[in-house]
Amino acid sequence: VTLTGVLDPLCWPSFRENAPKGLGSPYKVSDPFYKNYADLLGTLFTGEALLALLRIFLGFVPLIIAWQVDKWLGRRVTRDVGSGVIWLVGLIVAVLVAILVDFSGAFKFLMETGDFIVVVFRTILFVLIRVPLTFLIGFILAMILNTTHLPGKTFFRVILFxxxxASSVAILVALIWQFLFREQGTINQVLGFLFNIAPKVWLNDPTSAFGVIVLADIWFSYPFVMVVILGALQSIPVELYEAAEVDGATWWHKTLSITLPLVRPAVLPAMVLTSITAFQMFGTAFAITAGGPQTGANTPGATEFVMVYAYRQIFQTQNYGLATAFAVMIFLMLFGATLYSLRITRITKGAYE
Known part of the structure; x- marks a missing residue:
């Protein structure tokens, strides 16, 4: 606003008015001597306006520092840190500085409310349950598909993948999961037919609703893990297993001594990526339970994870400041996980070379 008022005063309505012939005719200046310009400058250069302008320039400080560090690293013979990483960190810090300055009150309120802690820890619990089970199922299926004499191997690979x-239409498939666990859904009908069990409202109970979300998200995610582990298994030289058989090693010993150590370089990065994806999960929980059921008055629902909570703050309560502060906190957490994944990638680099 300050820059606009200084550079182009004619854009303000107080300095021009339309000619008598209508909107299509040329404009004429209503204040040719700019008598009101001094008043306008006084408004534009108030403390609040200058503070807003300072915030804009403050965001460029990290970029300037990143530029200087990049120049300093460029003069070194060996360059340990890539310029892309330097500029990325500078850009992220610039954005964070601007957001922190503008939404400092929202951050304070966010840390004082209990919803933030509840939602984050519930999401972490979801990740801690979902990721190990996904890798266990993916590992077992990959071991089965890696069997040499498995009949119909191609068919099972297609079916299991x-x-x-279906993740491209995840919300539609999640609605099918919702139908399966309704009171008159397929699950209750099968249980009633086989074991004469009374119908249960699965999605109205906090514990069972949480379990349904975990189960549905595992179903979406295990093929990725299965393919990653299967590729790692097929890269292991067969001679290692043959030598172990000559030494009298059992299947269990071969798995512990050969399979798991050689699969580890592929599993670790995939586990980090899967954890980040699980932390960002939105469509499955929103389509099946919409974050419910409620566990109390004015408290987050039993399946209201971080992305569902952010959606509710933006589109249902229009609490944009709190939602922005919440999104920044989640971004910092995911950014830390991403840096950790890059470190793991460097550790496992060249494992199969």
Whole structure:
């Protein structure tokens, strides 16, 4: 606003008015001597306006520092840190500085409210349950598909990979999961037919609703893990297993001594990526339970994870300041996980070379 008022005063309505012939005719200046310009400058250069302008320039400080560090690293013979990383960190810090300055009150309120802690820890619990189970199922299926004499191997690979293809229409498939666990859904009908169990409202109970979300998200995610582990298994030289058999090693010993150590370089980065994806999960929980059921008055629902909570703050309560502060906190957490994944990638680099 300050820059606009200084550089182009004619854009303000107080300095021009339309000619008598209508909107299509040329404009004429209503204040040719700019008598009101001094008043306008006084408004534009108030303390609040200058503080807003200072915030804009403050965001460029990290970029200037990143530029200087990049120049300093460029003069070194060996360059340990890439320029891309330097500029990325500078850009992220610039954005964070601007947001922190503008939404400092929202951050304070966010840390004082209990919803933030509840939602984050519930999401972490979801990740801690979902990720190990996903890798366990993916590892078992990959071991089965890696069997040499498995009949119909191609058919089973296609069938087991279908959930990953269905992730492109995840919300529609999640609605099918919702139908399965309704009171008159398929699950209750099967249980009633086989074991004469009374229908249960799965999605109205906090514990069972949480379990349904975990189960549905595992179904979406295990094909990725299965393919990663299967690729790692097929890269292991067969001679290692043959030598172990000559030495009298059992299947269990071969798995512990050969399979798991050689699969580890592929599993670790995939585990970090899967954890980040699980932390960002939105469509499954929103389509099946919409974050419910409620566990109390004015408290987050039993399946209201971080992305569902952010959606509710933006589109239902229009609490944009709190939602922005919440999104920045989640961004910092995911950014730390991403840096950790890059470190793991460097550690496992060249494992199969």
């Amino acid at each position: 279908l959930p990953w293809g």
